[in-house]
Amino acid sequence: MSVNAIRPGYHGDMKDTIEKFHGNQLINIGWDKHLMYATPVCIPVPPQMPFGALLQQVLPTIYGQHPDFEKIDWSVAIWSLGGEPFTPALDKSIADNGITHKASMRLRTPGLDGLAGVGF
Amino acid sequence: MSHSTQPVFIALQANNDTMPIVEAILADNPHAVAHEYPAMVKIDAPGRLVVKRESVEERLGREFDLRELQINLISLSGSLDETEDEFILQWNAA
Amino acid sequence: MTVEIRVQAVKPLRNTFGHIARRFGDKAASRYQEGTYDIQSEVNHHYKPLWDPERDLYDQRRTAVVMKDWYALKDPRQYYYGSWTIARAKQQDAVDRQMEFAEKKELLRSLPEAARKAIVFALVPLRHFEWGANTNLCLVSAYGWGTAVTQAASMATMDRLGMAQHISRLGLLADGNSGESLVQAKHFWTDHSDWQPLRREVENLMACRDWFEVIVAQTLIADSLVYGLFFNQFDSKFSSEHGPGLSTVLDFLTRWHDESNKWVDAVVKPVVAESESNRTQVQAWADHWRIAFLSALSPIAQGIMGPAGRDALAEINTKLGARLVKLGLQDHGAAL
């Protein structure tokens, strides 16, 4: 489908292309079954940042308040990227892991399903 | 025209001016039910609701232009047909 | 109530909204001010309009004139919706009485047939002129910048519909509510040779998309000439022959036009004064539309007033020239 406009050639600006983020790219991260964080988050990161640094340095600042966070066994954590199963290489960069600008990643932590038995 | 039983309603501000209007509506539409809310009265009816100028005038003791309903109207539902004498809300389909 | 007594001494933390305080100081503000200034969205628009992809939803580039602050176009009547509609309701109340009187006394129906025909030929077609004005002012309220001018244009849009309907009522007064006069008048508007030049210019103006040009052309130029010719000059001539009946029912139109002129002047003047380029631009618009409407009115002026029509139009044009000078423009009338 396509838009109907008064003249042919109508097109909005691509408002959020990567070059507008001063060397960073956006990634979206959600932690399944942990609705204490009511929405997935969006953060800017350097594409060269190793995935391991995301885990060790960035995620604790985002999710550290949840009692499940310190119990995570990262060796069994399951990631998906854009809805597809995904195994990140910790020593590789965000970019080299194939995580592109505005990618959406979901984290599942088997055995840790949030509080109250309802994914909170 | 087939008669529908789908709900229609009219909601008016609850005040001195609308009391006789509400009375008239309830008298003319025995199938209608009035629900009172804070500052509002909502009259629900299946299929059809009619506000009759004459009935309002009887209770008001003066001439009444149905367009005066505008002043205290809050909302309505249904297809509207308005003439000098009647303000009708109804659905056409079953 | 106990609460009221206790809180008598509570002093407000601020006297008005931040944007109003930045313009006028933190003091009690009028309802006109609070309801008008800065309430149009100005930044961070989301989508390109499908109907005008080259510009934003609200965009200052929809007119050739430029203002540092479009809110300088203050309405001297200080109309916000409430004060406008209450004022009009009051006026309409008086008009209703005039019209009832006119109907009861048959002020127009009892006129000789030739006189009634003259009204239908000379005045009733103007309901279409008013509809054109409604269209043009609606363009201003749709695409203008800043609530000060767009809200006044929105009220003027409705006023013009009101005037179109009032003129239609004159027809009904003359034809005893048969509506025949409206049919005839429409025919004059669309086919009679005396009326065609005016209709041509109304259509040309309806095709104009620069909203400030439309204000100048419609409210300053066309209205001055049309109201002056029909509701002043023609009415005077008619009254001298048939008594003041017609003047009674034209009163609403002339009063409304006097009131509207105050607004029009307050809108045009600051734009002309803002910059030399604005002044040049407004002058060009004024000159162009003045020539266009003046020549367009020439046949109908003579059609309704005979040879006196030419002088009547000249007199109105002189007045318009004087008004332009007052607004900071030049009167190029002599050269026209």
Add this chain to the structure above:
Amino acid sequence: MTTPKAPAKKLSLKENYALLTRDLGWKPSYQTEDALFPAVKFEGIKIHDWDKWEDPFRLTMDAYWKYQGEKERKLYAIIDAFQQNNGQFNVSDARYLQALKLFINGVIGLEYSAHRGFNIVGREFPGVGTRIAAQMQAIDELRHAQTQIHALSHYNKYFAGMAEFPHQFDRTWYLSIPKSFFEDAITSGPFEYIIAICFSFEYVLTNLVFMPWMSGAAYNGDMSTVSFGFSAQSDEARHMTLGIEVIKFLLEQDPANVTIVQGWIDKWFWRGYRLLTLIAAMMDYMLPKRVMSWSEAWDIYFEQNGGALFADLARYGIRMPKHWEVTVKEKGHVSHQLWSTFYQFRHAAGFPVWLPTPEEMDWMSLKYPETFDKYYRPRYEHWAELERQGKPFVNATLPQLCQTCQWPLLFTEADDPTEICYREGSYLGEKFHFCSDGCKDIFSKEPEKFVHAHLPVHQIYQGNYFNAGVNPTAPDFNPLVEALKYMGINPGVDGGDFAGHIDAMNWELWTKRPANMHAPTTPNTAPERKSA
């Protein structure tokens, strides 16, 4: 011409309206129709006879002025009396005031947008009757914006977070939700606009805003708000009727219009429904004295009344809006999910946020027997415990937004309230994210339009949200604090916890009544307090 001897004919309302209105327009001959009405063809709607349009209210300007003038006299008399009596101190409590902040900052901008949008329709439609109806609605909407400003003006003098409403509407992150909704409508063609606003929004959805909400305002002692609300709604009743006439008119004019109109109904129902999540949270959480729950209101005003409407339209081949079943599944959840979101982002809100008290949670258990105790009570109890421990929960990271409705992705899967609903699409090599199938569908039909959306989270990260005069390269530049200031939010004052908020403290000082009527003691036991 009729002989003057016969008495003047008495005109009925219909005849009078027809004579004064019909035929004001004419077929142009010096300009083409296309030159005068350039915006009326590109949407593909076919109109064969504009005169078939029927205005059910048949208002001429004299009657319009008369009745609207009377309404305004009544309304301003109440507002005057309210101000003279310091009515702002007679509302139920200081939490009620916070809902008014959403109104002044979010809704006034919508009313104003509606005003401008109807001016466009009032100019661009060739048909006289349709244009007059649109013009009347345009100026009515100006009325609504202004009466709301005037009714709320007095509150602004005493309470925080209301003084910058036009500034906030253009810049505050959660207000991009209402703003983008209306800008989407206005930037559409005139037919889509009128279907979007008059029909999908006003006819199908606004009863939810004005009836239970305004009745709620009355219940909470706010005579000023209820007066403008009900007075505005009396205009809305006219507009809704316009909405249904418009849709019948379009459907009757040409069978080819049906598919286009159905597409717009699908789009705008979903757009409007998502927008009303705000009202859901306001009804369930921000009215200290409650009239009905969001779930009940949805049942009455959408499922029953909307159902009747769509049954009526079935004869034209129009069906219920796509995804309506999802709204029914979600009705027990959305208000709680949004309030949880506001709570954790309260430091970045323009109003303070609170956790519901035990008394209020009992009301919710009663109103939401299927969902509240199971899914939502545990969160509030957990967060309340953290507050008691002096470690209140805060989400310091910016949320992922839906490209279409601009809400954070806060909604769960319709059939699983423990899983966030993620939808993703790609266009011109870039990824886009959505909160629902409804929002993804909308994007997919017009990606050329929706790529241009101004998403506040992305704008902040691009470094575009700071006020003039601020140096973004300075070493102490804090983008999040500067972004709040840019949004018109005074950091540390406007948002945060209700307990200890300046409004709560001033309320108790001025009225000697509890700031929270359901928890008379909490303000004094709050862990930290700011000075007033």
